[in-house]
Amino acid sequence: xxxxxxxxxxxxxxxxxxxxxxxxxxxxxxxxxxxxxxxxxxxxxxxxxxxxxxxxxxxxxxxxxxxxxxxxxxxxxxxxxxxxxxxxxxxxxxxxxxxxxxxxxxxxxxxxxxxxxxxxxxxxxxxxxxxxxxxxxxxxxxxxxxxxxxxxxxxxxxxxxxxxxxxxxxxxxxxxxxxxxxxxxxxxxxxxxxxxxxxxxxxxxxxxxxxxxxxxxxxxxxxxxxxxxxxxxxxxxxxxxxxxxxxxxxxxxxxxxxxxxxxxxxxxxxxxxxxxxxx
Numbered sequence: 001x002x003x004x005x006x007x008x009x010x011x012x013x014x015x016x017x018x019x020x021x022x023x024x025x026x027x028x029x030x031x032x033x034x035x036x037x038x039x040x041x042x043x044x045x046x047x048x049x050x051x052x053x054x055x056x057x058x059x060x061x062x063x064x065x066x067x068x069x070x071x072x073x074x075x076x077x078x079x080x081x082x083x084x085x086x087x088x089x090x091x092x093x094x095x096x097x098x099x100x101x102x103x104x105x106x107x108x109x110x111x112x113x114x115x116x117x118x119x120x121x122x123x124x125x126x127x128x129x130x131x132x133x134x135x136x137x138x139x140x141x142x143x144x145x146x147x148x149x150x151x152x153x154x155x156x157x158x159x160x161x162x163x164x165x166x167x168x169x170x171x172x173x174x175x176x177x178x179x180x181x182x183x184x185x186x187x188x189x190x191x192x193x194x195x196x197x198x199x200x201x202x203x204x205x206x207x208x209x210x211x212x213x214x215x216x217x218x219x220x221x222x223x224x225x226x227x228x229x230x231x232x233x234x235x236x237x238x239x240x241x242x243x244x245x246x247x248x249x250x251x252x253x254x255x256x257x258x259x260x261x262x263x264x265x266x267x268x269x270x271x272x273x274x275x276x277x278x279x
Contacts, residue, residue: 055171056173056190056197062260064136065144068089068137068262069086070262071263073090075098076268077098078270080102081115082116082269082270085276086117088120091124092135095123110130112126151199155173165186169188173197176199176201185210193222194218195223197224198223201229204225206233206239210238212238220240220258228247234252243259243263244262245261248265251269
């Protein structure tokens, strides 16, 4: 060090070399080199940033709609025996449009219960405060749909011409002017703070026996499928995420899902299993 200190010119050269190496190392980084979309190869997990170190857009706020695993405006039906974990809400339709559940009213008439539901069922004609709570929840559901549909600057547009079968998708904002088909397994690869928003102008159709798979710690609460059409999950299919539908949502025989069904018309289950996401 004494030789460097006594030779100012050499000290400056060493210092410059050190700083240059530091800059190069910082730019090289690990970045998003391991993140990819589909079979085509690497693409960055772009978007507005999910916060807390996550990739993709900011999550969609559900408000009090997030208090329900199923929320619909017109009807919620089941062909027994389904297994639902979480609350079910229906408004402005009355409790008579909760069909197939073998309902038992609580003594307060604020909610009902069903042997198929680990949770409670609520309808617009139940006793206060249920009607006002449901009105707020439905309003929040509509706001969430509008938020998801209104996100701009998608990271991916018309990916696979609407057929995402077999793809592995990084966090981001995806947009289609058509429907989306899932004919074979699709993987969403990302961490627990990563966010996916899928904007679908048509419907979502998932083939029988196909799966939406999460890897790398991705969580269903951070996955939002906004669809203007019908969302239909095929027989024994498995799905992950929150479906925000302008139309109806159906789970066919034996379908399973980790997520929420938030529909502006009706939701139907057929011997299906639905589990709300962990908070």
